Amino acid sequence: MTTKRALVLAGGGVVGIAWETGVLRGISDESPATAQALVDSAVLVGTSAGSTVAAQLSSGMSLDDLFARQLDQSTAERDPGVGTTKGHSIAELFLAAVTTPGISVAEKLIRIGAIALDADTVGEPVRRDVIAHRLPVHEWPDRELRITAMDIASGKLVVFDSASGAGLVDAVAASCAVPGVWPPVTISGRRYMDGGVGSGVNMAVADECDTAVVLVPGDASAPSPFGMSAAAEIAAFHGNTFAVFADPAALEAFGPNPLDLRRRAPSAVAGRQQGRREAPALAEFLGLS
Secondary structure, three states, X not given: OOOOEEEEEOOOHHHHHXXXXXXXXXHHHHOHHHHHHHHOOOEEEEEOHHHHHHHHHHOOOOHHHHHHHHHOOOOOOOOOOOOEEOOEEHHHXXXXXXXXOOOOHHHHHHHHHHHHHHOOOOOHHHHHHHHHHHOOOOOOOOOEEEEEEEEOOOOEEEEEOOOOOOOHHHHHHHHOOOOOOXXXXXXXXXXXXXXXXXXXXXXXXXXXXXXXXXXXXXXXXXXXXXXXXXXXXXXXXXXXXEEEEOOHHHHHHHOOOOOOHHHHHHHHHHHHHHHHHHHHHHHHHOOOO
């Protein structure tokens, strides 16, 4: 019986990109076959930070080189600075949108989309250039790569792939468009924001797979404002799952701000150390031990 496996890469800012890359590099240290099996998964699902890592993995660039990128102090990344909109902090507006009683999740997401549209951020071309520098290849790969984003007008999840008509750079930019921090991304006349706003893992995108390995740069106990936490969503997946959540050392390396560029290298190193520890159990899960 053939098993179809997904590698699901969750959101978590620039520290999440670094940590996920580090975890895979650490797995490769201990079990190269296990790391290669994960990279070669039938389906790659990327949300927000995970969309960057998924696109990078599908480019064919080695884990060595991707890890080295995270340690490099020279970077095209930008410090977003988080401002205000109409005299209120972004945090205040988010709290108001999420806690408003009597409205659906979709309506709450639409309100967050409105915040994203109204926020004072860099322009779309500036942000797109950052994403373009992240990706070794700008064309969709000849494999199942799925990138999540949220349509700000409908509050619904959208999945971009090679058949969607969206360019890869634009799809990743949309998935990484943190509302209030980065500008919503325009694709075919519609505007999109971060795919992790509704769910950091979006397990349903890998629904046809019967096995999933999930990397989550966050605490397993972290709640979600829109229903199931990442841990609960992974547990509810119909197939077999192996989830790696950031351990205490990684959480310390992240610091309080997942967009802090100074934390990239420490997060990558913490991820590599954690990946080494996770490798034996993952090899056993994949039947490679």
